[in-house]
Amino acid sequence: MTSKKPRILFIQNLVIQFTxxxxxxxxxxxxxxxxxxxxxxxxxxxxxxxxxxLMKSIMGLLDKNGSIKQGRIIYQxxxxxxxxxxxxxxxxxxxEIAMVTQDPMTSLNPLKTIGKQIEECVVLHQxxxxxxxxxxxxxLLKDVGIHDVKKxxxxxxxxxxxxxxxxxxxxxxxxxxxxxxxxxxxxxxxDVTIQAQILQLLKNLQHKYGLTIVYITHDLGxxxxxxxRIAVMYAGDVIEVGETHEIFFNSKHPYTWAxxxxxxxxxxxxEQLYSIKGxxxxxxxEIKGDAFAPRNQYALKIDFLxxxxxxxxxxxxxxxxWLLDPLAPKVEPPAAxxxxxxxxxxxxxx
Amino acid sequence: MLVxxxxxxxxxxxxxxxxxxxxxxxxxxDHVSFHIFKxxxxxxxxxxxxxxxxIGRAxxxxxxxxxxxxxxxxxxxxxxxxxxxxREITQKxxxxxxxxxxxxxxxxxxxxxxxEGLYPSKKYKDEAERQEKVHNALLNxxxxxExxxxxxxxxxxxxxxxxxIARALVMEPEFIIADEPISALDVSxxxxxxxxLANLQQQNHLTxxxxxxxxxxxxxxxDRTAVIYKGKIVELAETEQLFTHPLHPYTRALLSAVPEPNxxxxxxxVVEVYDPSQHHYDQSPxxxxxxxxxxxxxxxxxELAIYRTLLKREVNE
Numbered sequence: 001m002t003s004k005k006p007r008i009l010f011i012q013n014l015v016i017q018f019t020x021x022x023x024x025x026x027x028x029x030x031x032x033x034x035x036x037x038x039x040x041x042x043x044x045x046x047x048x049x050x051x052x053x054l055m056k057s058i059m060g061l062l063d064k065n066g067s068i069k070q071g072r073i074i075y076q077x078x079x080x081x082x083x084x085x086x087x088x089x090x091x092x093x094x095x096e097i098a099m100v101t102q103d104p105m106t107s108l109n110p111l112k113t114i115g116k117q118i119e120e121c122v123v124l125h126q127x128x129x130x131x132x133x134x135x136x137x138x139x140l141l142k143d144v145g146i147h148d149v150k151k152x153x154x155x156x157x158x159x160x161x162x163x164x165x166x167x168x169x170x171x172x173x174x175x176x177x178x179x180x181x182x183x184x185x186x187x188x189x190x191d192v193t194i195q196a197q198i199l200q201l202l203k204n205l206q207h208k209y210g211l212t213i214v215y216i217t218h219d220l221g222x223x224x225x226x227x228x229r230i231a232v233m234y235a236g237d238v239i240e241v242g243e244t245h246e247i248f249f250n251s252k253h254p255y256t257w258a259x260x261x262x263x264x265x266x267x268x269x270x271e272q273l274y275s276i277k278g279x280x281x282x283x284x285x286e287i288k289g290d291a292f293a294p295r296n297q298y299a300l301k302i303d304f305l306x307x308x309x310x311x312x313x314x315x316x317x318x319x320x321x322w323l324l325d326p327l328a329p330k331v332e333p334p335a336a337x338x339x340x341x342x343x344x345x346x347x348x349x350x
Numbered sequence: 351m352l353v354x355x356x357x358x359x360x361x362x363x364x365x366x367x368x369x370x371x372x373x374x375x376x377x378x379x380d381h382v383s384f385h386i387f388k389x390x391x392x393x394x395x396x397x398x399x400x401x402x403x404x405i406g407r408a409x410x411x412x413x414x415x416x417x418x419x420x421x422x423x424x425x426x427x428x429x430x431x432x433x434x435x436x437r438e439i440t441q442k443x444x445x446x447x448x449x450x451x452x453x454x455x456x457x458x459x460x461x462x463x464x465x466e467g468l469y470p471s472k473k474y475k476d477e478a479e480r481q482e483k484v485h486n487a488l489l490n491x492x493x494x495x496e497x498x499x500x501x502x503x504x505x506x507x508x509x510x511x512x513x514x515i516a517r518a519l520v521m522e523p524e525f526i527i528a529d530e531p532i533s534a535l536d537v538s539x540x541x542x543x544x545x546x547l548a549n550l551q552q553q554n555h556l557t558x559x560x561x562x563x564x565x566x567x568x569x570x571x572x573d574r575t576a577v578i579y580k581g582k583i584v585e586l587a588e589t590e591q592l593f594t595h596p597l598h599p600y601t602r603a604l605l606s607a608v609p610e611p612n613x614x615x616x617x618x619x620v621v622e623v624y625d626p627s628q629h630h631y632d633q634s635p636x637x638x639x640x641x642x643x644x645x646x647x648x649x650x651x652x653e654l655a656i657y658r659t660l661l662k663r664e665v666n667e
Contacts, residue, residue, distance in 0.1 A: 046536045047507075162398075191397040191563060196607040196621045218537050221566070221609030225616040244613040262541035263611055264570035272548070273570065275541035279506070347614035 005036035008179060008212050009058070014071035014081070016050075016057055025283050027053045027066070029236040029291075035180070035212060042215040042223040042244075044259070045233035048280060051216045054233075055182045057081075059099055060089035095125050098178035102185040104165035108157040114168045115141075115153030121175035137175075143208070144171045145201055163194035167201065174205060181206075184216045199226055220263060224248065229316070232256050235281050235291035242317030249344030252311075252319035254299075255292045257333045266336050274336070290321065298323060298331050356387040359525060359557050360409065364418035367404050378404045380581040381418070383638065384646075386525075391551065391558040393572030393589065395565060395604070401581040402561050406527045409559065410445050422525075441471055444518035448530040450510035454502040461498035464488070464517045471521070487516040491546060508539035512546070519550065529561045544571060565608045569593050574644075577601045583638065587645040595664050597647055597657045600624045629653070 016028035027050045035041055043051045056062050058073055060083055073080040075092065083089055101107045109117055119137045122128050128136055134153075141149040144167040157165055166186065173181055183202065187195035203226060206213055215226060223230060223244070230247040232240040232255065240253040251257060260266065261274035278295040281287055290296070293303035302308075302322050311324035323331050332338065367379040378401045386392045396402045407413040409420055415428045425431075427439050444467075447453035454463055464484045474480040485495035491512040502510055511531065518526055528547065532540045548571065551558060562568050568575055569589055576586040577600065585598040596602045603624035609616060629636070634650040641647050641657055649657060 046538060192565070192607040193397060193603060193624070196609070199609075200621070219609070220537075220611040221616075224611050224613040225609045227613075248611065248613055259537065260611065262538050264541075264544070264566045265611060267570050269570065272545050273541045275545060276538040344612060344614065347612065 005038060007034050008037040009035040009073070009075045011054075011058075012072045012074070014054075014057070014073065015069040016053060016062070016066060017069050018063070018066040020065065023284050026286075027236050027283060028057070029287065030071070031236075031238050032071075033231060033238055033241070035214065036229075037179075037212055038206075038210055039228045040206065040213045040215065040226050042217060042227035042230045043233060044218065044220065044223060044230055046218065046280065048235075048283075049233040050236040051233050052184060053236075055099070055184060055214065055216055058180075059093055059097060059182065061093075094121065094176045094178070096178055097180040097182065098173040098176055099182045099184065100166075100169050100173050100186050103189050104162060104169050105157075105189075107169050108165060110157050113154050113156055114160070115155075118168070118171050118175055121172050125176040140171045140175055141168075143174070143205065144168070145197075146171075161194075162190055163198060166190060166194075166198055170198075170201065170205070174209060174211075177209070178211070180212045180214065182214045182216070185218075186215070187222060188217070188219070195222070202226065220248075220260065232259070235287065236283060237291060237320070239292065239321070240319040242313065242319075245344065245348060246314065246317040249341045249348070250313070250317070251333075252313055252317075252324055253292075253321045254296045254323070256319075257337055258295075260340065261334060261337050266340055274334070300328060356390075358385045359388040359423065360386040360559075361421040361424070362405070362409070362418070363421065365405070365408060365415060365420065366417035367401075367408055367413055368416040378581055379408065382578075382581070382583050383418075384576055384583060384586060386557060386559060388524075388557055389555060390573040391560055391571055393568040393575035394559065394561045394578060395563060395568050395575060396578035397563065397604075399580075400578045402578050403529055405578070406445070406529050406559060406561050410443060410527055411439070437471065441467075441473070441521050442524045444521055444523040444526050446511075446514050446518050446526060446528045446531045449534050450507055450514055451534070453514055454510060456502055458501075459498065460488075460500055460502070460513055463502070463513060464498070464520050467517065467521045473521075483520055487520040490519055490550065491516045492542075506539075507535050508542060511535060511539075511543055515543075515546065515550070519554070522554075523556065525557045525559070527559045527561070530563070531560075532567065533562070533564065540567070547571070565593075565605065566610075577604065582648060583646075584648045585646065591645055595661060597641065597645075597660060598649070599628065 011031055011033045014028055014031045018025045018027055031054065045051045057068060058080065068081045071081065080092065115137055118140055119133050122133045122136045138149045138153065141152060146152050146167060187198050190198060199222065202213065205211060217223060227244045229243050231238045234255050240247065240251060240256050247256060258276045262276065264273060267273040276295055281291050289305050290303040290308055293299040300322050308320045308322045310318040310320055312318055322328055362382060362384050365379055365382045366377065369376045369378055382405065394402045394405060404413055408415055411427065420427050422439055425435065461484055464487055465480055468474060468480060468483065474483060484498055488495050488497060493509065493512055532543050535543060550556060560572055572589045575589045575592050576583045579600045585592065585601045593605065596605050603622045606622040631650060634652060636648050636650045638646055638648050639654060642661060647657060
């Protein structure tokens with residue numbers, strides 16, 4: 001995949017397995033993905049599609065029963081997948097790659113003032129001490145849009161609202177001056193008005209610090225707002241990847257179609273909303289062919305037999321579906337979706 | 351919705367709900383009035399802490415009412431009421447909860463969970479009829495009758511929510527309060543549950559109070575919508591009217607904050623921020639006024655004049 005931006009991190013043929021009561025679950029099935037410097041990549045998928053596991057593997061936070069069976073995660077010429085000791089991870093985690101989690105309630109320590117919690121990171125990762133660390137903490141608080149910072153420094157997490165708490169979690173994440181920031185559903189627990197503020201804050205910080213941000217989310221509205229590129233995941237595999245407008249208005253994989261079609265914005269009142277039939281596959285079993293095939297009305301015979309390769313749609317847009325094979329019959333997306341695509345292209349030409 | 355003569359099912363009059371006493375008193379709902387017609391889906395939207403759930407719970411009679419009345423078929427449902435009436439409302443008004451993980455008894459089988467409401471109401475002749483009712487309720491929500499012998503942990507989130515819906519349906523209700531019924535579900539499952547609710551409404555002539563914070567879903571499913579802010583309804587209108595011509599600054603801010611699935615639109619969009627200090631209510635207090643047919647708004651005289659011109663201009667465009 002070519003791009004003007006240099007790659008900051010890339011994943012090659014990654015397979016992650018978990019052992020649960022003697023059975024083996026394959027959570028990530030042979031994923032390759034590039035992350036470019038300074039971009040916002042959104043990873044979209046249902047719960048259980050492996051998006052969080054993928055990001056945890058980059059942070060070295062996989063549960064004990066999970067391990068990388070195959071593949072590489074290359075960051076600054078080192079393979080993160082080969083790390084075995086906590087010491088190795090500590091050089092990367094926080095300092096190079098930081099994370100903002102979903103629930104600001106559980107990610108802060110209720111017994112420490114928020115100032116101390118941020119300062120902890122400043123001391124540990126930036127090596128500052130005493131007054132310098134204090135000043136740096138105040139600066140970070142200002143950066144994430146908190147007023148009256150000297151008073152706020154001394155307060156405890158319970159004295160903050162949900163949105164403010166998420167700002168503090170973000171302050172802790174950027175305190176380490178990371179290169180990559182992973183945001184795992186950063187606004188799911190927040191109200192829409194607060195959500196808009198937090199997303200704007202992340203955008204501003206990205207600009208200011210030159211961050212590369214990975215968003216993990218299932219909300220396509222949020223994705224439309226923040227992402228430069230989108231990777232769609234299904235059953236532990238990336239099935240389509242491309243620039244945001246390509247995924248929204250020119251997607252090729254039937255699962256991406258289904259995901260967009262089930263948005264209430266595409267439904268018309270009084271009619272049935274599109275819904276995906278069936279359930280995601282059981283990852284304890286080996287998956288043959290395209291994992292989405294059993295739920296896919298457009299599935300071809302080969303979808304059940306062989307895993308589709310990535311077909312190139314454009315320089316930046318790739319999709320794993322046999323429908324793009326030159327031999328495949330021509331298939332048009334559902335009518336409502338075509339109208340949505342057309343509307344999008346209209347915007348693009350304006 | 352275009353029927354001219356509509357029967358009012360629920361009428362909320364001047365409802366006030368306080369929590370705590372004296373110094374710690376907190377007014378969650380502040381003199382709210384609205385009504386819900388029979389057969390419609392009424393949406394209630396607002397941020398967390400706005401009081402939308404408290405209204406639902408007050409109608410459900412989980413929360414005490416401090417002041418005002420809630421009328422069901424024109425009759426009061428709070429305070430001292432006859433036993434028969436009490437029993438009837440208990441059966442006719444049902445609730446679907448937000449979190450299907452927390453709202454089902456982990457130690458009970460599905461069979462018991464669904465028939466828990468049936469036992470005291472004695473709405474069945476014998477054991478066979480009770481089982482039949484449970485089976486029908488399960489079939490109605492797209493689950494198999496065999497599932498009645500299982501425990502909640504054996505089901506996925508979407509299936510659990512269906513069990514929650516079956517539990518409400520088995521009582522043969524007229525009115526269902528759905529408190530964020532799909533917020534905890536995955537995108538693809540959401541569509542399934544929304545469709546199910548819409549189908550059930552048609553089949554059983556149900557009336558819904560739909561409490562949500564996701565405005566795209568509210569727009570899709572509701573007929574009329576009320577926007578609530580800090581315990582007060584600030585705007586109420588037919589859903590399409592509210593989404594196309596929002597008047598109150600809070601409604602506008604709320605609508606502008608919802609991200610749309612269109613990257614081009616999103617890039618250009620300016621999110622409006624609501625500043626409550628823009629109102630000058632200490633000199634001229636606001637009232638809840640019908641500004642046009644079926645469109646209510648909380649405003650004082652000065653603001654009303656502005657909204658009227660705004661509305662006229664938008665209609666002319």
